[in-house]
Amino acid sequence: MTTNGGSTRRWGWGGGRAESLRADAQAAKDAAAAAFYELDTAQRDLRISIETITAVEDSPAGRRAVSDFAALGTRIDQVSQEYITVVDAHDLDRDDLDSAAATRARAELTRTKEALERTKGELDRFEQGLGGLLEQAETQLARLAPAVERARQGLLAASNALDAARAAGLSADDLAARLAALSPELTKLNEGAGQHGIRDTLQRADRVAREAETVRGQAARLPETAAETDKRLSSLRTRTQALHTRAGKVEPVLSELRRRFSADCWQDLQQVPDEAVRAVRQAEEKLREARKARDEQRWPDATSLLSTVRALLNTADEAVKAAGDRLQRLNEVSFDQTAEVERTRFAIRDAQRLAMAGRTTPDPRHARPLDDAVARVDRAVAGLTGRHPDYWRFLTELDAVKETVQRVVEQLRQEMGAGGPGAGPGQGPGRARRNGR
Template sequence: MTSAWFGGGTSRGSGADLDAARSAIDGAAQALLDLDTRQGYVDDALRTAREFADPMSTDDLQRQWRTITEKCFAASAAYLDATAKFPLVDSMGRDNRVLDVGAARRAFLDAHRAMADASTAVDSFYRAHRERIDAAARAAAAVPSQIAAARRAANKVVEQAGEVGSANPALLDLRTVTGSLDALTAALATLEAATHPRAQQTAALAVTEAAERLSAALDDAPRLAERARSAVPSVRTRLQALDTRLERLPVAQSALWREFNQASSADLAQHHHRAEHLLTEARSTLTDAERAIGDGDPESAHDAIDAARRLAHQVDGLIDDVTHRLERLRAIRDDPGQAEAKVRFSIRDAQRLVVDRGLAGEWGSVLDAQTARVDRAVAALQGVHPDYWALVRELDAVHDFVRDVVERVRQSARQGGAGPGGR
């Protein structure tokens, strides 16, 4: 009679039966809490990883994690559905005597298993990507200390600026100091405005670097004037040496005009005039540097000294153009065969290379054409004053071209082949 009354053998909510259901519910509830803890940790870690890395570099993690979170959601939903479907108490707060205890127990055990499986999936994901996830977590954990260190560095350098200003207020007006101070102020403002950990980390680094630059500028400030004074004599000596070289330049230019075809040095005709002009400008600039030192403006003095050095370098180049041209023309006039032989050897060497690499069909005619160029250049040496400079330029051009061919052949061998294209 009792079995028929309770549904043909279906277990209903007696006290002992409810205890069994409660045990299943408690186990499922604990599994839910455990799953939520694990999932929450990885969720937070992945969010941090995305903030501390290029989002594209974490897309693969995010895709894998979405699949697992869907599994977690389904398991949690199974628990919540079981809770709604199988309440242990009725609306009056009394034991639910009509509860299908067997079905309830099975539902909660199934939910428990689903959540355990989801927890296992979370653990497996974490173990597979632990290095990347934990690295991001460590980076995030380090941000507060990085911010604190940046602020300490800023405070320290501000104190340093105060000490320098007390000793010599004019030093704080130097461009290197004011520029570095402005950069530090801007970096601090950016740090204060930053809210995301990655932005805070970047801003803290910028503050630290700006503080280091300002500290270096403050350290250097008292020595700027002395360095400028020390540099002036060496620059003056260099300008005097250039003046001596320039005095001899007309002799070299005269030899070019006298010994060689006019076309061999036409591009150098104004070099003496240009060098004189630049040397005069360099002397004037050095005078400006000395004046700036006397006015207590070491930065302007350094700017002028640097400008004088650049001008001196240009004068050097102009003089070298003439003297080196004369030396090279005399060398090829005295032994034109030597330069010719060097270029022909490079052509033959390249020809052997393309044959060895099985690329003669692609490059053979190209290299043969270079031999013809050399033949024509040598044959053009005619008259009382042959154009040796034309020969030099053509031999240089062939040599450079052949060198490029050799490099391309070697490159094609490494990459699987590339022909001469438009050569």
């Protein structure tokens, strides 16, 4: 009998040798317990990672990670059960533990420890393989709380902006309805990602934040929109009244055109008075509709109607102005055609000089339309015959000539630019090579 810490223990044969074998077995048991603890801890930590991936990743890679972890879990359960079985099978504290039992216990516990360590190695390698999936999932998780908070703050800001608009006398019913439609989305956000998934929750939070910001911005701009609409209503009403007055002066202009010039000079303007009056009448009607839309705070409708009024007035204004401009130009050319002819010929000469820059002979592509322009001017001048010459045809012909000349000038300038600095018209790379430069 040996005394140890106040207790007695019977030792089998061999005394010190048996005690040494018992100690070895106990050390093997402690090592196996440590390996079991490390494996269990690693499995629990990795399960959290897998749950994170599952909450975020609904992809083939994510699903494969889940199934692989489940297979590993089966293997872990197996080696853990083997460990428990071995530990239960060997009572290292019993008094009659003999050397053979101690040796057998140490061997089995060592094998169990090694199996636990191998399984832990598999678990470690599996965790390393998760790398990108886990990082992506954690990134989304980190975005979750701020995204939900932004959505909530956005809804609050939109609500405050609506309150301010109403305080200014603006109903903003359509914006209030849009904000109310977001209430179910806020409920889902409050229920959390655990119920609706991280991906869906993130998308919902971003969508709510965007829509809330749109509502807030529009609500904040409502006073400005109302003021701008009132300003446009007043301006267009004044313009309509002025155009109504100007439209009444078109008929005297037409009378003078009929009295002094041939029919070809004014026939296309015959419908201007009626068209102007009709456009003004339509503009007045649309203005009334716009006023009603503004009073009912239907801002998009009011804006659309005011745009229609502006278009109607622009059309009528151009027609009325065309009649006055026609009379003025005809008066000028009937008094003296020389100035208009000289302006046209000057434009032709200027284009001809440009066409000859850096050349000894002009390019036919430029020379031909310019030569035709000279002939057209001569014909237009020769056509001014009779008691009432067709001055309008004369003017339109000279306008057409100037447009042709301008097109030639633009073509020349483009070719100069394409030929590089200092190149003349037509002196691009191809021509330079043919000239041996």
